[in-house]
Amino acid sequence: MNTDYLKRSPLKQFASLRPYTVIVEGNIGCGKTTFLNYFQQFDDVNVLAEPVNKWRNCNGYNLLDKMYSDPKKWSFTFQSYVQLTILQHHTMKTGHPIKLMERSIYSARHCFVEQMARNGSIERASVSVMDEWFKWAKENCDLSVDLIVYLKTTPETAYQRMLARNRPEEQYVPLEYFQDIHNLHEEWLLQKRFECPAPVLIIDANLDKSGIMEEYSKCKAQIFTERELKVAL
Numbered sequence: 001m002n003t004d005y006l007k008r009s010p011l012k013q014f015a016s017l018r019p020y021t022v023i024v025e026g027n028i029g030c031g032k033t034t035f036l037n038y039f040q041q042f043d044d045v046n047v048l049a050e051p052v053n054k055w056r057n058c059n060g061y062n063l064l065d066k067m068y069s070d071p072k073k074w075s076f077t078f079q080s081y082v083q084l085t086i087l088q089h090h091t092m093k094t095g096h097p098i099k100l101m102e103r104s105i106y107s108a109r110h111c112f113v114e115q116m117a118r119n120g121s122i123e124r125a126s127v128s129v130m131d132e133w134f135k136w137a138k139e140n141c142d143l144s145v146d147l148i149v150y151l152k153t154t155p156e157t158a159y160q161r162m163l164a165r166n167r168p169e170e171q172y173v174p175l176e177y178f179q180d181i182h183n184l185h186e187e188w189l190l191q192k193r194f195e196c197p198a199p200v201l202i203i204d205a206n207l208d209k210s211g212i213m214e215e216y217s218k219c220k221a222q223i224f225t226e227r228e229l230k231v232a233l
């Protein structure tokens with residue numbers, strides 16, 4: 001097989017193919033945005049940060065604040081908008097060979113909605129409506145994922161970093177919520193109790209900012225290599 005094309009910059013000439021899609025998952029405050037910022041330096045990567053600002057201003061309504069302030073009243077509304085805005089990222093066209101998304105429609109359902117259902121913040125009837133939207137989206141949109149990067153921390157580490165980041169809407173979020181979200185990530189990504197759409201690469205995100213850079217670099221190398229191998233197939 002002629003492999004001369006691998007000597008050129010193969011990532012650019014295949015931009016028209018579905019991009020090699022990576023979702024970055026983990027607890028609130030675990031370091032996803034920081035991880036994405038590292039990848040901003042690479043031309044071949046289209047970085048899609050979580051649309052938190054849309055959730056904080058949906059036609060003037062701060063749905064994130066409403067959800068945290070009154071979960072029983074606002075969880076369904078909030079998750080409905082999360083599902084729409086994340087689906088927009090999944091289906092967004094890009095000329096880049098690699099798409100790197102912060103979170104996904106999968107973690108929204110299997111971690112956050114599941115936590116709300118288990119603690120009674122959202123009625124199971126409402127969950128079933130969201131599941132019907134999710135099923136339709138999977139049947140009618142390409143929600144393919146090639147790799148899941150799991151930034152694994154302890155709940156306590158994530159909680160402390162959330163406090164340090166000091167986002168107003170999150171000021172009263174308890175540690176117990178972080179423990180719930182952590183456990184659901186473990187159930188999903190390690191125990192495979194829910195649909196897991198791609199292989200999982202675990203990064204020890206408890207490492208501090210200097211120590212974790214080597215992990216970022218190794219992860220970058222793996223993503224770029226796997227993208228080229230996918231194209232070669």
Ligand SMILES: Nc1ncnc2c1ncn2[C@@H]1O[C@H](COP(=O)(O)OP(=O)(O)O)[C@@H](O)[C@H]1O
Nearest residue numbers: 028029030031032033034161165207208209212
């Ligand atoms: N490896 C790390 N060590 C220490 N602090 C970190 C690390 N990664 C991120 N932080 C800090 O923790 C806070 C949350 O990080 P962020 O990237 O916003 O997390 P996420 O996007 O997962 O919510 C920020 O203040 C950030 O500077």
Ligand SMILES: Nc1nc2c(ncn2[C@H]2C[C@H](O)[C@@H](COP(=O)(O)O)O2)c(=O)[nH]1
Nearest residue numbers: 027028029050052082107108112113170
């Ligand atoms: N209830 C939900 N909350 C969500 C979801 N996705 C993100 N979030 C919250 C968690 C944070 O307060 C904020 C941003 O998340 P970070 O992890 O980037 O800090 O939004 C969701 O699907 N449901």
